[in-house]
Amino acid sequence: MIYVENHSQNPYFNFALEYYLMTEKDLKDDTIFMFWRTNPTLMVGKFQNTIEEINNKYVEENNINVVRRITGGGTIYTDMNGWQYTFITKNYNGSGIDFKTFTQPIIDALKEQGVEASFNSRNDLLIGNKKFSGNAQYIKDNVRLHHGSILFNTNIEEMVKSITVAEDKIISKGIKSVRERVTNVSEHLEKDIDAIKFRDIMLKSLLKNVDNIYKLTEEDIQRVNEIAKEKFETWEWNYGASPKFNISKWKRFEGGKVSFNMNVKKGIIEDCSINGDFFGEGNIEDVSKALCGCKYNKEDIKKVISNIDIPKYFFKVNKDEIIECII
Numbered sequence: 536m537i538y539v540e541n542h543s544q545n546p547y548f549n550f551a552l553e554y555y556l557m558t559e560k561d562l563k564d565d566t567i568f569m570f571w572r573t574n575p576t577l578m579v580g581k582f583q584n585t586i587e588e589i590n591n592k593y594v595e596e597n598n599i600n601v602v603r604r605i606t607g608g609g610t611i612y613t614d615m616n617g618w619q620y621t622f623i624t625k626n627y628n629g630s631g632i633d634f635k636t637f638t639q640p641i642i643d644a645l646k647e648q649g650v651e652a653s654f655n656s657r658n659d660l661l662i663g664n665k666k667f668s669g670n671a672q673y674i675k676d677n678v679r680l681h682h683g684s685i686l687f688n689t690n691i692e693e694m695v696k697s698i699t700v701a702e703d704k705i706i707s708k709g710i711k712s713v714r715e716r717v718t719n720v721s722e723h724l725e726k727d728i729d730a731i732k733f734r735d736i737m738l739k740s741l742l743k744n745v746d747n748i749y750k751l752t753e754e755d756i757q758r759v760n761e762i763a764k765e766k767f768e769t770w771e772w773n774y775g776a777s778p779k780f781n782i783s784k785w786k787r788f789e790g791g792k793v794s795f796n797m798n799v800k801k802g803i804i805e806d807c808s809i810n811g812d813f814f815g816e817g818n819i820e821d822v823s824k825a826l827c828g829c830k831y832n833k834e835d836i837k838k839v840i841s842n843i844d845i846p847k848y849f850f851k852v853n854k855d856e857i858i859e860c861i862i
Contacts, residue, residue, distance in 0.1 A: 537564040537747040538738075544615065546573040546602045551763035552751075554605065556623050557678050559758070562749055567623040570738055572615055572730070576600040577697055578684075580608045580671070582819055584810045585774045593696050603773045604682075606671035607850075608658060608791070609812035611684050612694040616719075616730045618685040618737075627679040632672050632814055632850050634658050637681040641668065644740035650723045657789065657851070658814065665718035674816050687733050688721040780808065782831075786860040790814065790851030795861050799831045814850035822848050826861070833862045 539556065543549055549571055556567050577594065579585050581604055588610040594601060599612075613619065622637045638660055642652045652660050652667070660668035660683070670683035695713050720733070728736070751759075766772055785794035791813035798806040807823040822843060829839050837858055845854045 536566040536568055536745050537562050537749055538742055538745055539567055539569050539749045539751070541569050541571045541751070544572060544574050545763075546576040546578065546600050547763040547767040548759055549573060549619070550602055550604065550767045551759045553621055553623065553680060553682065554766070555755070555759050555762055557675070557680055560755065564747065565625045567621075567625075568741070568745070569621040570618060570734060570741070571621070572618050572734075573613055574600065575612070575614045575693065575697075576602060577610055577612055579603045579610045579773070580812050581605055581673075582607050582810055582815075583610060583812060587810075588698065590697055597693075597697070599693075599697050601773055602767055604671060606673045606680065606682065607812070607814040608669060608671040610698055611669055612689070612697055613684055614689055614693065616688040616690070616721075618687055618730070618734060620683050620685065622679075622681040624679040624681075625677070627674065627677050629679075631846075632674075632816065634670050634672070634681070638668070638670055638683065640741055641683065641685070641737075644737050645720065647740050648736060649725055650720060657791070662718055662720070662723055665716060667718050667720055671814065686717060686719045687730050688719050691717065691719075780806065784860055784862075785811070786856070788813075788849075788852045788856055790849055793849060793852065793857070793860055797826075797831070797861075802831055804829050804831055813852065815848040817844070817848040819848055831862070833858065836861050 541549065541552060543552070556562070575597070577589050577599060579588055579601065585601065585603065589601060620641065635654055638654050641660065642654065645652045650662060652662050655661055658670045659666045660670070667686045668683050670681065673680045691713060721728070780796040780798050782797045782799050783794065785792060792811040793813050794810045796808045796810065797804050804826050807826045809819050809823055825839050825843060826836070829835050840854050840858050845852060845857055849857060
């Protein structure tokens, strides 16, 4: 494994760096690791409708960054007292999403600090029954990206104010309710330490068998800035068009929330957009395109869905569940 030092606090640069290391840079090592943070930022899941997920007025008034990930899952808030970690695996020959392999080192590093963490059945890390870390993955051309967040001493009040949480996820939108479900790692440490000290302790554990450290060159930084400007800083990527639909259906499954938004005219699906905080390996546009032109009835939709490898696009969701979600 090679550790890439990254001291940037710019979320657009940091996501561009992940993309660069996945698609362009060859470091002659099959596993790349990073540990980084950003100034206040909302990180939106790949399949989500940004406007529905954020408190846009509050975000603009408080200069909170908004950036879309290339991975699925839900929107998270992070600040300078939170950390992100990234594993990039080259020459990946496996199949499917695997969170446990990449979250276990985090669990082990925290255990060395006296913090008992665990992985839940979906994509979260917990202390007790409270979440402190969410994780997501993206696989492309035999390269797997896994990244996760760590709430160390994140401002929970700012988190609540900046994210618009769907009513099906939370009964009360108040800070008290959120505090009942999430926690900061700092609350569980024996000693009071700041975010930098926490990073140093985590890296000492995570890099105990790693001698190879890479520092970005001027050429690297220039190219990453180009990618950030071309992709991750753009309105088209972070917000994009949000067309109106005349039929919207959604359900929450073990793998996450899935929403189908369709324009149906004369009984035919003409347009289809799929959103949610689910995970998937495939290009979700494949499913949208397959449904366009289909009659909006259960029999015809079932025929279309039967020809699609649903678990590839919707982690922990089966074909029957998707059909019930659409019609």
